[in-house]
Amino acid sequence: MKISKVLTAYATQDGDGVNIRRIPGFDGKYLDPFLMIDELKSDDKSDYMGGFPAHPHRGIETFTYILKGGFVHQDQMGNKEAIRAGDVQWMSTGKGVMHSEMPLADEIDGLHGFQIWINMPSDEKMREPRYQDTTKNPVPSFTNDQGVTLKALAGNWQFADQLLKAGLQSLAASAALADVHIPTEKSIQLAPLAQQKVMIYVHSGSISTSDGQSFTTGKLITLEPNSDISLKSKEGAGVLILAGQPLNQPIAHMGPFVMSTQDEIKQAVSDFQNGEFGKI
Structure with a gap:
């Protein structure tokens, strides 16, 4: 396994005072086609109960994965769904989405989950928004004879002698994501x-x-192109594997908007101020 870069998530806040760990990639240097990896992990409700009240997006895809606890997603397209442990939610915002993500009030065991931003090709950023989740179709998974489990969150994954096809297949930049759990003193090898x-x-x-x-936790390992994956856990571990085709395009970023030029950012702000993103 050939490593090209190691990054560390840092503590910050977003939404209504939600404490998260983040790895940003808006400079396009290390994460392309991904833009941001946010991890929310806490057993203290004060860290996350403010949630993410209604806000807009344009030009990105948001990918949410919950390991523990949950959120209620709601958007101007009419979608309203409780995203709970094991669920995945994907929103291709295109020309504009208004949405909110608020913690489930009945959850008592804390919250652990991710929101990952994926950049969209420049010529697709103004298409109609799309939404999909896995609440009705559980994520496919397989556990091998060593007890290693791979959950196919998006895209197709070959694991052992199994081809796992996720319900989410249309992410930008051919993005694919998997969650892998490795028991103590066990390992995983992927081509x-x-x-x-x-x-x-x-x-x-x-x-x-x-x-x-x-x-350890909070580390992001970037591999050289065409590298295999070979990992071992001494005390049990869980990792996300993120894969995609770099877009190698300009990135203009301001808050919830990611476009290719500053003029497009100005237009996004104007359209939002004029109410063109709709209401929840």
Whole structure:
């Protein structure tokens, strides 16, 4: 396994005072086609109960995955759904979406989940928005004879002798995501993926690589193109694998809007102020 870069998530806040750990990539240097990886992990309700009240987006796709607890998603397209542990939600915002994500009031065991932003190709940023979740169709998963489990969150994944086809297949930049749980003293090997950008985020426990490097929670490992994946866990671990084809295009970013030029950002702000994003 060949590593090109290691990044560390830092503590910050978003929404209505929600405490998160973030790895940003709006400069396009290391994450392309991904723009941002946010992890929310806390057993203290004060860290997340403010949630994310109604706000707009344009030009990105948001990918939400919940491991513990949950949120209620609502948007101007008429979607309203409780996203709970094990669920995935994908929103391709295109020309504009208004949505909110508020913690489920009946959850008592804390919250652990991700929201990941994926950039959209410049020529698709103004198409109609799309929404999909897995609440009616559970994420496919497989556990091998070592007890290692791979959950196919988006895209197709070959694991052991199984081809796992996720219900989400149309993410921008051929993006695919998987959640892998590795028991103590067990390992996982995956052949090189088709996508040129492959990253591994450690969300639980710690992992080690074949050359003796160790990585704990909050570390993002970026691989060289065409690298295989080989990981071992000493005390049990959980990792997200993110893959996509770099877009190699200009990025103009302001708050919830990500476009290709500053003029497009100005237009997004104007359209929002004029009410063109609709209301929830």
